[in-house]
Structures are given as C-alpha cells and as structure tokens.
Amino acid sequence: MPPDETSPIVVENPWERLRAFTDARIGLGRAGVSLPTRKLLEFQLAHAQAQDAVHCLLDVDGLACELQEAFELAQAPQRLHSQAQDRAMYLQRPDYGRRLNEASREQLQTAAPSTPRVDLAVVLVDGLSALAVQQNAKPFLKALYRQLEQDSNAWEMAPLTIVEQGRVAIGDEVGALLNADAVLVMIGERPGLSSPDSLGLYMTWAPAPGLKDDRRNCISNVRPAGLAMEEAARRLLLLLKEARERQLSGVKLKDRSEDNVLESTGSTRNFLVAD
Amino acid sequence: MAQTYHSTVGSRHYHFKSLAALMAKATPSRSGDRLAGVIAESAEERVVAQMVLAELPLTTFLNEALIPYEDDEITRLIIDDHDIKAFAPIKHLTVGDFRNWLLSDHATPEVLQSVRAGITPEMAAAVSKLMRNQDLILVGKKCQVVTAFRNTIGLPGRLSTRLQPNHPTDDVTGIAASILDGLLYGSGDAVIGINPATDNVAQSVKLMRLMDEVIQKYQIPTQSCVLTHVTNTLEAIEQGAPVDLVFQSIGGTEATNRSFGFDLATLAEAEAAAQSLARGTVGNNVMYFETGQGSALSADAHHGLDQQTCEARAYAVARKFNPLLVNTVVGFIGPEYLFDGKEITRAGLEDHFCGKLLGVPMGCDVCYTNHAQADQNDMDNLLTLLGVAGCNFLMGIPGSDDIMLNYQTTSFHDALYARRALGLKAAPEFERWLEEMQIFQDVSTHRLNDQLPAAFAESLRHLHKEPRHAT
Numbered sequence: 001m002p003p004d005e006t007s008p009i010v011v012e013n014p015w016e017r018l019r020a021f022t023d024a025r026i027g028l029g030r031a032g033v034s035l036p037t038r039k040l041l042e043f044q045l046a047h048a049q050a051q052d053a054v055h056c057l058l059d060v061d062g063l064a065c066e067l068q069e070a071f072e073l074a075q076a077p078q079r080l081h082s083q084a085q086d087r088a089m090y091l092q093r094p095d096y097g098r099r100l101n102e103a104s105r106e107q108l109q110t111a112a113p114s115t116p117r118v119d120l121a122v123v124l125v126d127g128l129s130a131l132a133v134q135q136n137a138k139p140f141l142k143a144l145y146r147q148l149e150q151d152s153n154a155w156e157m158a159p160l161t162i163v164e165q166g167r168v169a170i171g172d173e174v175g176a177l178l179n180a181d182a183v184l185v186m187i188g189e190r191p192g193l194s195s196p197d198s199l200g201l202y203m204t205w206a207p208a209p210g211l212k213d214d215r216r217n218c219i220s221n222v223r224p225a226g227l228a229m230e231e232a233a234r235r236l237l238l239l240l241k242e243a244r245e246r247q248l249s250g251v252k253l254k255d256r257s258e259d260n261v262l263e264s265t266g267s268t269r270n271f272l273v274a275d
Numbered sequence: 276m277a278q279t280y281h282s283t284v285g286s287r288h289y290h291f292k293s294l295a296a297l298m299a300k301a302t303p304s305r306s307g308d309r310l311a312g313v314i315a316e317s318a319e320e321r322v323v324a325q326m327v328l329a330e331l332p333l334t335t336f337l338n339e340a341l342i343p344y345e346d347d348e349i350t351r352l353i354i355d356d357h358d359i360k361a362f363a364p365i366k367h368l369t370v371g372d373f374r375n376w377l378l379s380d381h382a383t384p385e386v387l388q389s390v391r392a393g394i395t396p397e398m399a400a401a402v403s404k405l406m407r408n409q410d411l412i413l414v415g416k417k418c419q420v421v422t423a424f425r426n427t428i429g430l431p432g433r434l435s436t437r438l439q440p441n442h443p444t445d446d447v448t449g450i451a452a453s454i455l456d457g458l459l460y461g462s463g464d465a466v467i468g469i470n471p472a473t474d475n476v477a478q479s480v481k482l483m484r485l486m487d488e489v490i491q492k493y494q495i496p497t498q499s500c501v502l503t504h505v506t507n508t509l510e511a512i513e514q515g516a517p518v519d520l521v522f523q524s525i526g527g528t529e530a531t532n533r534s535f536g537f538d539l540a541t542l543a544e545a546e547a548a549a550q551s552l553a554r555g556t557v558g559n560n561v562m563y564f565e566t567g568q569g570s571a572l573s574a575d576a577h578h579g580l581d582q583q584t585c586e587a588r589a590y591a592v593a594r595k596f597n598p599l600l601v602n603t604v605v606g607f608i609g610p611e612y613l614f615d616g617k618e619i620t621r622a623g624l625e626d627h628f629c630g631k632l633l634g635v636p637m638g639c640d641v642c643y644t645n646h647a648q649a650d651q652n653d654m655d656n657l658l659t660l661l662g663v664a665g666c667n668f669l670m671g672i673p674g675s676d677d678i679m680l681n682y683q684t685t686s687f688h689d690a691l692y693a694r695r696a697l698g699l700k701a702a703p704e705f706e707r708w709l710e711e712m713q714i715f716q717d718v719s720t721h722r723l724n725d726q727l728p729a730a731f732a733e734s735l736r737h738l739h740k741e742p743r744h745a746t
Contacts, residue, residue: 003725007725011723011725013456013459014726014727014732014735015452015455015456015459015727015731015735017738018452018455018456018735018738019452021446021448021449021451021452022442022446022448022449022450022452022453022678023443023678024440024441024442024449024452024453024456024672024673024674024676024678025673025674025675025676025686026452026453026455026456026673026674027456028673028674028688030688030723032695033688033691033692033695033721033723034688034691034692035674035686035688039674043651043674043675043676044651046676047645047650047651047683050645051645051646053645054645054646091609091610091611091646092306092309092310092610092611092614093310093611094310094573094609094611095310128646189681190609190644190645190646190681190682191645191681192645192676192677192678192680192681192682193645193676193678193681193683194676194678195443195678195681198443198681210575212533212534212574212575213534213535213574214533214534214535214536218474219473220472220679221443221444221472221679225443226443226444227443227444227472227473235473250536251504251506251536254475254476254507267447267481268447268481268484268485268488269447270447270448270450270451270485271448271451271734271735271737271738272451272454272455272488272489272492272734273451273485273488273489273492273734274734274737
C-alpha cells in the first residue's frame, strides 16, 4: 500500500536533536530507506576532502621552528626520513615506512656515542595525516611537558625528532638509536570523514627495531574535538610510570587510567535508560 | 622433503619451488602478495599455477604442511582436528575436481555440512583460487552456518547487522544516540558491538553495562560486545561484568596471534568463562572474531604464504571455538594489502566462501579507508554480492562514517537497501521485536514507521534533563 499523497517524500527523523551529542551521522532522514540527496552529497564532499588530506605534506621546517621557539629548545628538532621516498611508495610499502633511510640512521648514529642514556624519546611522525601533527603536536607536547615536570620522577628527555613518510614502528628504531628507555611516537592517524586531524600516541618500553604491536600501548584520537590534550597526557604519563616501574610495555601493561569509573555508579547514565 | 612443481606452456617452463609458492602464484592479483614478494610475476604464470594447482589431489594438503607442524599451533590444530570420516566423500578429488563437485548438484547444503570437518583451510583456499566470483557466491550460498545466542543468525533468507555505535571518546550519551538511531533503522540483530576508544578493563566494563541496560530495558533479542582484547574481557568476567560475547582479532598463524597477544589456550579459557555465565537464551555461541587478509603479513608472521591462505587458516582458529559471529574486515587494513575496489571485492567474496565452506558463521565488514582507491560505489557492489551469497551479517553504522576508527563501512540505510533489493529479513526473534516495538509499519515490505515509536518517544523526553558529558 503506497503512502498517502500528502506524506513527504523525504522523511525526517524526529531524533535529529541527538546530533548535539555526537559527530556520528545520525538522524539523516530517508527517501524510502535510502539517503536523501543532500546527505548523500555532504558525504561525498567529506570523502573527497579526506582523500585530499592523505596526500598533503608535512611542513617540517615550519613545525621544527615552531617547536624550537615554543619550548625554547637549544637545538632544532632533528629531521629524519623513512625509506619510503614519496607518498605513493609510502602507501604501498609499509615496510619502508617502518625503517629510517641510511642518511637518517647515520645522522643519529653519529650523535649516538655522545648521547647518554635517557628516559624518553619523543618522535613526531607524519603518518597518514600530516595535518594532525602540524596542528596538534605543539599543544599536546605542552601538556605532556607540564605533567612530566610535575611528576615525582625526573624524566631525562632525548632531543625531539620529526620523521617524514613514517609509520608507527619507525619510532622503535629512533628510540633505540637515541639510547632511550622508552619511546613515544606521535603520529597522524588515517583521516576519517569527520576527523582529518587525529593524532595517535604509541609508547614502547625498551624500543628496538623489529618489535611487534603487542609491545606497544596506544592512545588514539587526540585532537581538539576528540580526546583532550591534558587528558591524553595524563593517561600517557600513567602508562609511562607503570612501564618504568615494571620495565615493560604493551599487552602486559594494561591502561588503568580509568579504573576509577568502576566506583561511579552513574557513569552509564543516558537518556535511553534514564528512569 | 618439500616437493616442487613444474609446468611447461609453449616454450616456457615454469617452476614453483614449494606448495606455498604454488598457492601464492595461483592467487588473483592483490597488493599484499606483491608486498610480500610472493605474487605471480606475469598473468600467464598465475594461470599456469592455477592449472598445476587444479591437478593436485586434495590429500596433498594433509601430507604437506604449509607451515611446519612443529613450528605452529594452528597447523597442529588443522591436522589434529581433521576428520577423516567427513573427508571420505571428497578424498579422491583433485583441487580442480573439488571445484566441479562444489558446484554440482551432489553438493547440497546438507552434504556440504557433512563434509565440513574434512575440509582444511588450505583446501578451501586452494579451490577458491580457481573459482570465479560467481562460483564463490553460488557455493557460498549453499553453505549455511546457523548460530544462536539471544537470537538465531545465518538462517536462509536472513541478513543480520552489527550495530556499531562507536564514539571517539566513548561518551555514553553519544553512544546511546547512535544505538537509538540504529535500532530505529532496524539494525543490531547480529550484535550491538562497540570498539572502545580507550582500550582498558574499566572502560570496557562501563560500556558492557551501558549496552546491557539498554538491551534489558527494551527487551531486545540481541547481544552486546565490547571489542577489547580477550584478556581484558576475561578480567571483566572476573569482575562480574555483564559479558555476552568475547571478542578477539585472530590470524592464521601462531606468530600472528602471538603478536596480538594471545594463543589458542587463551581463547579456550575465554570461551569457557563466557559460557559459564549462561547469558544466552536460544543458544550459547559466545565468541566474536574478526579477521582480514593481510594481518599475518602486517605482523611479519606469514611464513611466505599468500595472504588469502593465511586468512583461511584463521577460520580454523575460529571454528574451534564455536563463534556466534566471524567478521572479515575486508577493506580496513589499507591499500598496501588490498589496493582498490576490485581487490577488496574479490577478497570479500573469497573470505565469505572459505569461511562458510569451513563452517564458520561469516559476516563481512564491507569497508574502505580514505587512503584506498575505493568509494561508496565499490561498497554497494560488494554489499549486494554478499547479500546474494547469503552472508550472515554486515556492519551498520550511522551514515557509513565510523567517527572513532576513521573508515567507512555499511550504513543502517545500506542494510535496508540490501534487505529490500534482495528480499532478505532480520533474524526472526529480532524481526518480531521490530514489529512489536512499531519500528516498522510493515516489516515484510521493509516499510519503516514515519512516527517515533512510543517507547523511544518516552526516552527522548528525558533528554532535556540530560547533562552534556565531557568524556
């Protein structure tokens, strides 16, 4: 039985106002059971923009300058490059993105004998979103440095490094060459339709080339509209402290930063189950 | 020890140094095999490899392990659990004859079910390499795998969906909003499953409780799952959390799974722990696994095998633990493994076929990332093909956009398109619930209700009292 002639072609969803609570594409309405034209085209635009973001390059000089000024560094962050020469190669050869090219390795090795053992090396990597690193690296580092300073342990830091065309695992090689007990990789995550600027944090204790994912801990979606910088830094510091205490990282080191939610009985409260 | 294989075409002689190499070179082209350096060097070499493979007796795979028995617990699982009796009706076949047999009228759904335990993942992978997409669809459709927990999934003519209400900060109101959206579009009969943004025990327990409360309040005949590491879920069970399904990503080699931080004993422990809770009402399949071609290579744990063969071996892991759902996340891993829409489509059909042939309740996350050469049209095609092939379930997410995992998968709308275009229905218990709740005007013609159903209108009235959550 067809609907009566006065009913609209596009049916709006009366729960549209829930969009205030999430960036998810809810309450889109429907034509029959399909997407209305306007929503269809909005999606196509977002996809086009995300595809373009993947191919955008990191302005390494600009970032290095900015970080040196912001944190009053004696030397500019070191500029490194993976074995993937360009984006096309990077996309098809993740193995190249996990290792430093020869020039970068030599650059770090030359400095190594004079590098004393340090507690933490921070490695900035473009990954799949240069935009994420460009925009979020500085505010996150600001939060992290402040929390590290307030920690009861002293944290001796390796010089900052910035890697182009890199993947997560490249941090392990950099960390090892910098004689660091732990490495933090800050990397641009694959851009989503609603989040082209998402930063991922990966921590490895005792970094060495060839380590697998089970040795890393990850904090994802660090960006202004996602996990806030201060909170991300707080969680990371908890992980770092536990890693240092137990001399390990990865699956064996659980992220306990939210263990307190167990205590709060109201924490699952939402409109669907409110009484 | 290991045999080598040869063939001559015209004046060219082809040599394949091992069974693994022969399998790899017989595989339809994809970027992951190129990355691994195991791909055929020419189109001719690929077809020659397929011709050589077609002549091999199926028993070859029982006599020659692709990864040595001593080195890999999955090889041991495959060999030790092989059922000679079930194998008897097909033991005389070559790989090429096996394709003919699968397509023949001898291979009815009942017969296919009875030989399942006699088929190894390598046999399934080998025959799939000789099959065209339509063969994978037709045989896949004949292989029915039905599982149950609070509803029944995989019945002929049914297509279920996982409602995936992910949120980048696990905000409970944000998640609840996506759950509501999904339910009102008829999604969620396979599972309501959240990938937590923060992967720890406390967060997982919180999300489990959230979903449990929703399922109980609205009496939804479905199950929940937080997709956290198996060891986290074990801890959650110890803490008394309401765990329906235990999740784990699995791969087809022991080294892959070790890189994921578990082994077969961990999964056995998890299955037993979840079953002991006895939370299912119509069945007790308690595991939810995810797989995907390329994971073994990504973990540098592929032993020189092609990625599709590694993937099929993951189904041996899956079937050991009686899962409710197995989901091949086909386009998530990126263009270095499956380059474009064509490769993603082929892989999705292969995975569905191999899984079903081995007795695994296959669903598919029909998806792509923003760095792959794929778009919504490619997803429409694969979604339609899998619907025709009788795939057990697909993902459902608001507007195709996963705002936490940053990739695109099938939407609530997409699932309704597939149900409408192909005449498929939700799981029977869930379908009844959709009608009772007045979410659909007419569930048989997939006509949604234009009005907000009463139970949910009531809930939305609570909204103005709702504080905006910060985390």
